[in-house]
Amino acid sequence: MAELVEIDAADDPRLADYRDLRDVELRKHLEAEHGLFLAEGEKVVRRAVLGGYAPRSFLMAPRWLDGLSDVLDRSDAPCYVLSEALAEQVTGFHVHRGALASLERRPLPSLDEVLDGARSVLVLENLVDHANIGAIIRSGAALGFDAVLLAPRCADPLYRRAIKVAMGAVFSLPWTRLPDWYDALPALSARGFTTVALTLAPDAVPVDQAVAGLDRVALVLGSEGHGLSARWEESADRRAIIPMAAGIDSLNVAAATAVACYVTARR
Amino acid sequence: MAELVEIDAADDPRLADYRDLRDVELRKHLEAEHGLFLAEGEKVVRRAVLGGYAPRSFLMAPRWLDGLSDVLDRSDAPCYVLSEALAEQVTGFHVHRGALASLERRPLPSLDEVLDGARSVLVLENLVDHANIGAIIRSGAALGFDAVLLAPRCADPLYRRAIKVAMGAVFSLPWTRLPDWYDALPALSARGFTTVALTLAPDAVPVDQAVAGLDRVALVLGSEGHGLSARWEESADRRAIIPMAAGIDSLNVAAATAVACYVTARR
Numbered sequence: 001m002a003e004l005v006e007i008d009a010a011d012d013p014r015l016a017d018y019r020d021l022r023d024v025e026l027r028k029h030l031e032a033e034h035g036l037f038l039a040e041g042e043k044v045v046r047r048a049v050l051g052g053y054a055p056r057s058f059l060m061a062p063r064w065l066d067g068l069s070d071v072l073d074r075s076d077a078p079c080y081v082l083s084e085a086l087a088e089q090v091t092g093f094h095v096h097r098g099a100l101a102s103l104e105r106r107p108l109p110s111l112d113e114v115l116d117g118a119r120s121v122l123v124l125e126n127l128v129d130h131a132n133i134g135a136i137i138r139s140g141a142a143l144g145f146d147a148v149l150l151a152p153r154c155a156d157p158l159y160r161r162a163i164k165v166a167m168g169a170v171f172s173l174p175w176t177r178l179p180d181w182y183d184a185l186p187a188l189s190a191r192g193f194t195t196v197a198l199t200l201a202p203d204a205v206p207v208d209q210a211v212a213g214l215d216r217v218a219l220v221l222g223s224e225g226h227g228l229s230a231r232w233e234e235s236a237d238r239r240a241i242i243p244m245a246a247g248i249d250s251l252n253v254a255a256a257t258a259v260a261c262y263v264t265a266r267r
Numbered sequence: 268m269a270e271l272v273e274i275d276a277a278d279d280p281r282l283a284d285y286r287d288l289r290d291v292e293l294r295k296h297l298e299a300e301h302g303l304f305l306a307e308g309e310k311v312v313r314r315a316v317l318g319g320y321a322p323r324s325f326l327m328a329p330r331w332l333d334g335l336s337d338v339l340d341r342s343d344a345p346c347y348v349l350s351e352a353l354a355e356q357v358t359g360f361h362v363h364r365g366a367l368a369s370l371e372r373r374p375l376p377s378l379d380e381v382l383d384g385a386r387s388v389l390v391l392e393n394l395v396d397h398a399n400i401g402a403i404i405r406s407g408a409a410l411g412f413d414a415v416l417l418a419p420r421c422a423d424p425l426y427r428r429a430i431k432v433a434m435g436a437v438f439s440l441p442w443t444r445l446p447d448w449y450d451a452l453p454a455l456s457a458r459g460f461t462t463v464a465l466t467l468a469p470d471a472v473p474v475d476q477a478v479a480g481l482d483r484v485a486l487v488l489g490s491e492g493h494g495l496s497a498r499w500e501e502s503a504d505r506r507a508i509i510p511m512a513a514g515i516d517s518l519n520v521a522a523a524t525a526v527a528c529y530v531t532a533r534r
Contacts, residue, residue, distance in 0.1 A: 104378040139522045165519070172514075180484075242529070247439075248409040249526065252432070255406045258522035259529045262509070 002072040004059060004065075007082040010089040015080060017102035018059050021091040021160060028156070035105045037158040042067045044168045046099045049075065051171025053103040062085060064098035078208055105158060111149070114174045118146035119216050120264055123178075123188065123195070125232050126153040126223040133157050133255035134165030135198060136221070141169035143261040148175040149218075151184065185220065185235045193218040197236035200250070200258055207260050210240035211267040215216065219260050224253050269325060269339040271332075274349040277356035282347060284369035285326050288358040288528045295423070300402035302372045304381040304425040307471060311435045312368045318438030328354060330438035331365035357415070372425060378416070381441045381458070382458060385481050387531055388444075390455065392499050393420040393490040396522065400424050401432030403488070408436035410528040415442040416485075418451065452487065452502045460485040464503035465527055466495055467517070474527050476508035478534040488529050491520055 007015065017036055020026055031037055036056055039048040041062065042174045043251055049071050051054060057078040058072065065072070065081070072079055089093050115121065122140050127133055133155045148157075154177075155162065157170045185195045195218040196210050204210075212216055220236050222228030233239065242251060242259050251259070274282065276380050284303055287293055298304055301513050302322055307317040309331065316322060316338050325339065325346040332339070334350070337347055382388065389407050394400055400422045403416055416423075422429065422446075424437045445451045450463045463477050464487040472479075478484055489495030500506065509518060509526050518526070 032534050127477045137523060138519055142510040142511045143519045169515070198509075229287050244409045245411045248436070252405055254519075254522060255402060255525035257516065258525045262526045262529070
């Protein structure tokens with residue numbers, strides 16, 4: 001059972017994990033250095049704990065205690081209880097969903113672990129927007145994908161906003177970082193995946209044709225602004241496009257991913 | 268040719284349209300009362316003008332003048348030229364994409380005008396998030412939809428963030444507000460559309476089956492938090508679901524819309 005600790009000062013040093021949540025740069029450093037991440041909202045906090053992440057502490061206003069009692073019952077971490085006004089002072093914003101938890105990061109799984117038994121995987125190159133990362137992982141999980149692989153420069157799936165947009169799917173869908181950018185796609189081909197890059201390249205075929213009948217598929221998506229690098233575009237086994245109306249240049253990357261996952265799941 | 272007007276004070280009254288762009292509530296009132304909206308970024312500003320919206324004025328740092336010279340050449344509106352530091356003082360944020368324009372809103376078209384010749388339309392109930400509205404309109408445009416109809420409580424597609432996420436598709440894809448919420452779907456049925464509501468209702472069938480072979484289709488999407496109202500869910504001709512992996516409750520509404528549009532475009 002988590003110990004309930006009443007807090008009456010915003011500068012209480014025990015709240016260090018929860019400071020200034022709107023300051024993205026500060027949070028990135030703090031979370032990396034201390035090996036922690038934040039989950040926000042009753043549903044997402046529960047999913048993080050069920051997903052096997054160990055809580056360092058919880059922070060919430062009294063009225064959220066009941067809703068999370070099942071989670072608190074089985075944890076030994078302290079639960080800091082404070083007024084909503086005080087919570088806002090600490091975090092820098094109004095905590096709509098009421099409950100926060102700070103959890104321990106875990107070592108990233110190896111590529112072998114993540115790909116074991118996988119038939120459909122998403123491979124993301126340099127997606128820097130946390131909301132896009134979260135939306136893509138949520139879509140991948142909902143549409144039956146088995147894993148997500150992130151190029152070294154992709155945004156952190158355990159950043160608070162990514163977790164929130166993913167509705168906690170980052171805790172259930174296996175993911176890891178690719179150790180090597182340059183040969184990432186040939187390495188997947190060597191493991192028996194057909195790598196299918198979504199792109200506007202001239203030799204791209206409609207995505208349903210590109211994935212038809214394939215066994216193991218790796219769908220490859222590029223960054224928001226510039227799409228895939230030339231290296232990844234060229235080193236993919238196939239190039240595919242989502243057919244679009246005349247005069248429209250592109251779909252948002254999260255929308256394109258949802259469509260491509262849907263089509264690929266039905267190959 | 269737009270007259271270039273150099274500005275050297277952040278409180279210059281001619282910049283009234285551009286004040287405090289991050290203050291959502293203030294902007295809503297200001298834009299509604301003055302019948303204006305803001306477009307941001309060279310590409311989006313150009314699309315607004317090509318879409319037939321009359322500029323009230325432009326605002327930009329000197330280095331953006333060349334890129335928009337084609338647009339400025341054919342406008343009589345003033346172009347306020349100021350330093351990036353001054354622009355940031357006026358708008359309240361760093362103007363990444365450099366160019367802003369204030370444009371006149373137009374009377375919303377009638378339902379008859381928007382539906383004239385339309386075969387595939389999106390109908391949105393109470394979507395309150397500007398980014399979702401923008402993403403959905405962008406996907407609808409890209410995937411060949413003909414129009415978007417908004418329930419009275421939906422967020423404004425001409426709000427700056429919606430326009431930005433839509434990459435200007437709000438200027439090319441016809442849209443309007445539904446005059447009546449309660450009978451909106453039966454009214455569309457009476458016009459020859461089969462209304463297909465995306466929902467988790469027990470009688471929902473996979474979306475590809477729901478739209479197969481239909482002529483005129485209206486895809487109906489509900490709000491981010493609670494989905495469709497009971498009234499809309501029940502008054503739709505059909506209920507459809509995007510099949511999802513076990514244990515996952517839903518896709519993000521923008522992702523679900525992209526998938527449903529893709530499937531419907533291929534019915």
